Amino acid sequence: MNIAISLARPIPALIAAAFIALLACAQAPAQSDVENAITYYGEDNIRGFIQPLADLYGADINSGFYHSAAIPAEGFHFNIDFTGAGSIVSDDDKIFSAKLPAGFTETNSDQPTILGPRASLFTDGSGAQYKGSDGMIDASLFSYGVGQVTFGTVQGTEAFIRFLASPELGSGKFPKTTLFGGGIRHSISQYLVEPPLDIAVGIMYNTMAIGDIMDITGIVVGAQGSKTWDTFTFYGGAGWEKSTLKLDYTSAGATPAPVNIELDGKNTFRVTAGGLLKFGVFKLFADANIGSVVNFSGGIGFGN
């Protein structure tokens, strides 16, 4: 406890600084320039342009909510974690097959997604032309950061809440982003006699608002196991998950029309393996998550 007190002064500033930075990639289009790009994108192609956000944000927000399966049966426990999560951006996340205008001889053209490169011009035999918007985020690891408070326990059950809030960035290019989430976990090993490892199950739900027109929700249900040796804990788990990006806006231009689109993230199952180092009240953790999206999460925490 003395350690925590002696470090109290530098931590708030560090946390504040880190959080602003952590959120740098949590920024996405707002009724900003990027939102304008979306609302002026034809409905035929907005799905392909935005799909990587559903896939990668979906995997990100479903990550990093546990670092051990050891949940005490009773007693007061309190943890604060600061977690960063990032999903690997593959080449498939950068290009989509855009539907060309009806009058074109060809039906499709490769164009960048929001994570892609510069757009290329496609010219039809008639002379008419088509081009998508450029990619807007250059990412090899699509990442975000979140704070999490975990408290418990009652009959081997703990609860946690997560929060993220960031202002507009990039001179109005990207809107503010907010995330609220939470979940519960319950110890299974408390029912077992001398289990070889700790076992728990849990569920988490997150909702993230990106500007005014995009929302992403994610839910993950899974089982976790962990084994602790002194200061080191090896943990892992498996989980079913679902994430959905909802676009809700009125298209711009001469004939405004409501557009409501839902895009499911491609990650539906993940296997997690990671490690936790604990020194007194201080924790350091990192894990890898293997599924349709490969995701990593890591961070620091404080608590008992």
Next chain:
Amino acid sequence: MNKLMIFSLTAVFVFTGAGCTVVDPFIIALGLPLEVSVDLNGGNSWNEDELYVIEDEISEVSVEYLDDVKASRVNDITIFMVNPPASGTSSGTLSYALDGGGLHQLAAWSNVPFSSLAEPGVSVLDASVLTVNTAARDSLLNALQDTSGLPFASSVRIQTDGTTSVNVPAGTKIVARLHYQVDVEI
């Protein structure tokens, strides 16, 4: 321990930020449909036009975009009906004028079934249904497309007239749409 915590926090910072940056600048392609939409209002004929000033259309999105237009183009030119009756045909013409000049007939159609004109309709780029004046089409594309900025023409008037073989119910529209697109660097 203090150094370890600072290092760890920095590591989290780097982990979440290093592989991910906002492209600056990037180009967004704004779709700006320019169209004549005629509510036939229970009748069987129409004759309408609309004037579009390209810079005004861009300004409606954002005045700041005007100085950052990097290209402009025509994606398509289509004619379609909204809520067409089950049976019947339509005949008509589509014309345009640039910068206050005279009208040029771009396409004409005769006795085209309503079913063929149901949205998304027919394209002036495809001459299988329409009789297309390719010279007029090429001139329009040349005037409105530019790979480096605003187009040569600053305004375009779109005009259409025609008839239907039967009186159409209220709510039936005929639309001639020029699918315009402008690249803006932001």
